[in-house]
Amino acid sequence: MNDDWEARLLAQGVAPELIAAARATAAGMAQITHELTGQAADALDPVQFYLELQKLARMTHD
């Protein structure tokens, strides 16, 4: 999120504490994600998920 975003939120009356809490929550989620997936090998294409399901759909009913 850039400064313009935060300015828009503040201008709408969103409490700075809420923005700070959102920032902290996001940092926590990102940290956990790094810890959990840190050992992963080369990155996979996220679209692969749907290709896996398509393959399984064909396999299930062939």
Added chain:
Amino acid sequence: MTDPLLGKSLEQTLALVERKVCSVTELTEATLAALESTGRELNAVARTERDAALARASELDSLSETERRKQPLFGAVLAHKDIYARRGWELQAGSKIVHGPAPSTAAALHGLDRAGALDCARLNTVEFALGVTGHNEITGDVRNPWNPAHMPGGSSGGSAAAVAAGIVPAALGSDTGGSIRIPAAACGVVGLKPTAGLAGRSGVFPLSFSLDTVGPLTRTVRDSARVLQAIAGYDADDPTSIEARVPDYLHTIEDGFDGLRLGIPQNYFFDELDDATAAALATVRKVLTDSEAQVTHVTVEQAEYANRLATLIIAVEGANVHREWLKSRAADYGAQTLARLLAGLYVPAEAYLRALDFRVRFVRSTLSSAFREADVLFVPMLPCVPPTLAQSDLGSNPEYAEMIVRLGHCSRPFNLLGFPALSLPCGFTDTGLPIGAQLVARPFEEALLLRAARALERELDPGDRVPAVSVWR
């Protein structure tokens, strides 16, 4: 006094209409009355569509016998979560922001229409379907029919409450992190999250494009199969829809446990149960062990990662859906919804991509480990008895995040996997609150999942309990 047309399963309702015990119009009138009385008492109802429903009922009543027999859900009077669009009908998504007539009709509703069902109302949801407790600062909290002081679960809380209270025999919900299965467990009904991509989502207000799933809440497993039959199939307007063959889900549903391999995970899922839930699930475990199924212990590798990563994906994709409104209408969101969506804006792209990357690996590892040894998994649904509305009303208090993780402990791994999962009532606490069990199958193996669930349902005697706030009062 109980209306004799209400409080039925879907199959019982279809039989009433088929035998001409009542007309579709009479059934619609009775359902609308119950929505306006019991439904309003539970705050399960967003709005009824009386004129449109009665016009459709009249149209159905005028059909010939031949035309009626072609429609497997002929005369079923249903209502759905307030994120399902029907052309010309108001859609609010439990929010202050969305309003006005919808421009088109959801694919799942087209499926139900073709099957001869009638749609008469929208049911309350957590704001924008983002939440697992059933609270909504905009429209008010939905009440649990078994004890109105307790949460109904969310986000499809209105759908679960309306079915549990006997007002409608089935209702559609949506499940991104457990939003069909959690309220189903909390309200004592059957909730089915189909395989990702099996049932089309066009016309359903989105939360997370890669995790959203549509599915039914019903009173019985057979009813769940009947609704799934109507909504499954390719949806050209849903980019994640998958062309899969849709079998007859009732064909093998009564085949029982014989020959099934049931897997009970030894890691993660049973780790955080409270005493009442553990006791009810121990009974289910004994039923399964004593059945003709082959019960085996399995490991769902890396399940402990899945809940957290699904939570991150929902936050990011949800924030993306809402980014324009967040710029101009932030004050119109409830506190918890706003807090969760804002967090999604701050998540680094790399973390989001890592979570999606994990998803592919998780599918492969689960299929090659747990599902190599088992056809269906048995796991808990909620790890605890549904808390009271007061206990679970945390607003934007930072504790809300941990509560979401706790309540989604057993649901979110299967959203991340995209596998079909079903919540089935399996008992009650000493205080009369329902407890749910969950069964899970491989992708597109809904027929097998429903067969196992039906076999378990037959073994579990629900007794003659009825909810405190319901059409049976």
